[in-house]
Structures are given as structure tokens and as C-alpha cells.
Amino acid sequence: MSAVEIKKIVAHSSISPMAKIRKNMMFELIAILVVLVGFFVFVLLKEQPTNVLYLGLGVLTAISLFILLFVFPKFYRHTKKVDVVHSVSTNLYQNITKLQSDLELYEKTMLFLYVPACFAGFALSNYFNKYIVLFFVVFFPVYYFLVKKWTKFFYGQYVEELEELVQELQQVEEE
Amino acid sequence: MKQISEEQFLQLFEDNQGIIYKICYLYGKTEVDKQDLFQEISIQLWKAYPTYKGTAKFTTWMYRVALNTAITFFRKGKKKRQEIELKPEITSGLVYAEYDDETERKLKNMYKAIGNLNAIEKALVFLYLEGKPYTEISDTLGISSVNARVKMNRIKIKLREMLT
Numbered sequence: 001m002s003a004v005e006i007k008k009i010v011a012h013s014s015i016s017p018m019a020k021i022r023k024n025m026m027f028e029l030i031a032i033l034v035v036l037v038g039f040f041v042f043v044l045l046k047e048q049p050t051n052v053l054y055l056g057l058g059v060l061t062a063i064s065l066f067i068l069l070f071v072f073p074k075f076y077r078h079t080k081k082v083d084v085v086h087s088v089s090t091n092l093y094q095n096i097t098k099l100q101s102d103l104e105l106y107e108k109t110m111l112f113l114y115v116p117a118c119f120a121g122f123a124l125s126n127y128f129n130k131y132i133v134l135f136f137v138v139f140f141p142v143y144y145f146l147v148k149k150w151t152k153f154f155y156g157q158y159v160e161e162l163e164e165l166v167q168e169l170q171q172v173e174e175e
Numbered sequence: 176m177k178q179i180s181e182e183q184f185l186q187l188f189e190d191n192q193g194i195i196y197k198i199c200y201l202y203g204k205t206e207v208d209k210q211d212l213f214q215e216i217s218i219q220l221w222k223a224y225p226t227y228k229g230t231a232k233f234t235t236w237m238y239r240v241a242l243n244t245a246i247t248f249f250r251k252g253k254k255k256r257q258e259i260e261l262k263p264e265i266t267s268g269l270v271y272a273e274y275d276d277e278t279e280r281k282l283k284n285m286y287k288a289i290g291n292l293n294a295i296e297k298a299l300v301f302l303y304l305e306g307k308p309y310t311e312i313s314d315t316l317g318i319s320s321v322n323a324r325v326k327m328n329r330i331k332i333k334l335r336e337m338l339t
Contacts, residue, residue, distance in 0.1 A: 001192055003185040009214055010221035017249050084219045084243040085226050085236070088298060089317030091243040161249055168295045169318060 014079070018099060021155050022075040025106045029071065029113075033064055036116050043123045056119025063112050071109050078102060089169045096162045103155055110147045114140060184224045187233045188217075194237055195220075197305075201289060201297050202245040212248050219244045238302065239315055246294045288337040296330050303327055 013019075040057055047053070078098050083091055118136045125132055179187070195216050203209030220240050227236050289300055295316070302312045309327075313320035 001189065003182075003189055006185055006188050006192075006217060009217045012214060012218060014215065014218050014222075015211055016215055016219075016244070016247065018247065084240045085223050086243070087239070087315060087317030088243060088246060088295070092246070095247055158249065162247065165246065165293070165295055168293060169316070 017158055018095065019079050021099070021158060022079050022102060025102070025155070026072060026075055029067055029106070029109060032110075032113055033060075033067065036060055036113070036120060037064075039120050040123065043120070047123075050123070052119065053123040056116060056123050059119055060116040063109075063116055066112070067109060071105055074105060075102060089166070092162055092166050092169070096159060096166065099155075099159050099162070103151055103159065106155075107147055107151050110151075111144065114143055178225060179227060179229065184221075184227075187237075188220065191234055191237055194234065194305075195241055198241045198245050198301065200286075201301055202248065202294070204290075212245060215248055216241045216244045235311065235315070238305075238307075242298045242301070242315065246298060284338055285334070288334050291337060292330065292333070296326075296333075299323065299327055300330055300334075 037060065040053070040060060043053060044057075083094050083098075086094070114136075121132050121136060122129070195213055198216065199209040199212045203212050220237065223240050227233070289297060292300065298316060299312065302315060307315075309320040309323050312327075313323045316323060318326075
């Protein structure tokens with residue numbers, strides 16, 4: 001393979017599982033934000049603007065800014081940073097730590113998104129209907145459980161596989 | 176030590192690409208896997224080369240980057256171990272001596288057996304087959320050289336069992 005061919009290959013973006021996980025997490029958060037923004041715009045155009053609607057839009061804007069300023073740059077930094085030059089064990093530890101921290105941040109952000117989702121529900125009924133409030137309070141543990149399960153099912157397995165490799169190295173050291 | 180230039184890196188990459196082929200061959204289960212892994216290792220080497228200061232041999236540095244990338248390059252269903260079939264195109268980068276049929280058959284079987292090892296064991300075997308001393312193996316893997324030796328002996332027994 002010539003230098004020209006090598007340069008063609010390295011021009012591609014990373015296809016590592018970790019880069020994919022971070023891209024997927026970002027895509028999911030963007031998709032939820034787009035749905036929520038779309039919903040608020042729809043309600044804003046259809047109904048008479050209310051305080052609940054404005055408050056909901058405010059919360060959504062704050063969370064969107066938090067995601068854009070804090071969550072995405074962290075994912076991006078972790079994807080771009082080169083960690084492959086250390087020993088295998090150090091590299092595995094670093095990957096696990098970073099991935100766990102990203103998953104935690106992703107989970108927290110998903111849980112935060114429940115707040116603007118609640119406001120979307122309130123906005124639909126124009127006011128804080130007590131049944132809707134009760135529904136969102138009761139539904140929160142279910143949502144929490146679903147977020148946890150979703151994260152573990154789609155991304156947590158990868159952390160487990162990395163941990164298995166670390167255990168393999170630890171066993172060698174302990175023996 | 177000063178950083179190497181892009182041209183120097185590409186030249187070193189070109190000269191030592193056999194290392195990547197061998198790692199892809201060991202870690203990739205299918206042809207697509209091997210090609211994807213080759214691409215990913217190349218990208219990681221490209222991203223990492225500005226950190227190469229020339230204090231260690233280029234090939235030692237290359238082993239680290241390539242193995243770290245290969246070890247964390249999982250595929251869905253990785254736990255279901257498959258036997259790898261030798262494909263001439265992926266081994267074209269390997270420099271092998273002329274073998275007779277019997278030696279080649281044994282070599283194929285050995286590579287199949289290595290394919291059934293886990294990612295860490297494969298890395299150890301790979302470095303061992305490359306003729307690296309235990310000090311370098313332990314440095315690359317981040318374990319003590321005594322443990323690398325013990326682990327290697329166990330892998331040899333495991334491979335022998337697989338082959339008999």
C-alpha cells in the first residue's frame with residue numbers, strides 16, 4: 001500500500017465502537033430535542049401562548065444550551081483524544097473511565113429532558129392540570145427505569161466487555 | 176527528540192504495514208472486520224503520530240497503537256467465537272518463507288487456534304510470535320514480565336490442547 005493509499009484511508013472518520021457509541025448518544029439527544037422543539041412550535045402556532053408554554057420553552061432552551069455547551073463538547077473531546085499510545089492495561093482503564101463518565105452524563109441528560117417533556121404535556125392542556133401533574137410524577141420512576149435499561153442494553157454491554165478484559169489482566173497480575 | 180514529519184510517518188507506515196496486516200488477521204473474524212480494523216488502526220496511527228517523539232522504536236510504538244485499537248474494536252456477537260479462514264488477500268502483506276503443504280497446514284491450524292483465544296491472550300501470542308522479549312511484551316501490555324511469561328506458558332498449553 002502506497003503513501004497515497006494510506007492517506008486516502010486515514011481521511012475517513014473513526015469507526016471505533018467507542019466513537020460510534022458517542023455519535024449514537026449525541027444523535028439520540030438531538031432527536032429528542034428536535035421532537036420537543038417541534039412540539040412546542042406546533043402548540044405555539046395552534047394555541048394561544050400561555051405562561052406554561054413560555055416557561056416550558058425557557059426550560060427547553062436552558063437544557064438545550066446545557067447539552068450544546070457541556071454534554072456535546074465532552075463527547076467530542078473524548079472521541080478526538082488519542083489514547084492508544086499507552087500500555088494495553090492503561091488504555092483499557094482510561095477507556096472504561098471515560099465511557100462510564102459519558103454514559104453517566106448521557107443518562108443524566110436524558111433524565112433532565114423529562115422536565116421539558118412534562119412542560120410539553122402541560123402546554124397541551126394550557127395549564128397545570130393536576131391529573132397531568134400526577135401522571136408525570138407517577139410515570140417518572142418508569143421513565144427512570146427505561147432510561148437505565150436503554151443505556152445498559154445499548155451501551156453498557158460495551159463497558160462490561162472492556163471490564164472483562166481488565167479482569168483478565170488483573171487475574172494475570174494476581175496469580 | 177523531535178516530532179517526525181508527515182512524509183516520514185507515511186514512509187514508516189508503508190515500511191511497517193505488515194504489522195497491521197498481521198494484527199487484523201488475528202483479530203478480525205470476517206473479511207469486513209479485517210478491512211474495518213485495518214482502516215481504524217490506520218486512522219488511530221495517523222491521529223497519534225504527532226505524539227511519537229522517536230524515544231522508542233517506531234515499530235514498538237506501532238504495536239501499542241495497533242494492539243490497543245484491535246483489543247477495543249469489538250463487534251456484536253463477539254462472544255460467539257468463529258474459526259477464521261485464511262484469505263490470501265489479507266495475508267499478502269505478510270512476509271512468509273516458502274512452506275511445504277504440511278507446514279502450511281500446521282500454520283493454518285495454529286492461527287485458527289489463536290483465533291479462539293481472547294483479545295489479551297491474542298496480543299500476548301502476537302508479540303511472542305513477533306519475537307519480542309518479555310520486557311517489551313510486559314511494557315506493551317502493562318503487566319509484569321514474570322506474569323507475561325507465566326501467562327504465555329499457559330497459553331502454550333491451551334494452544335497445544337486445542338491442536339491435539
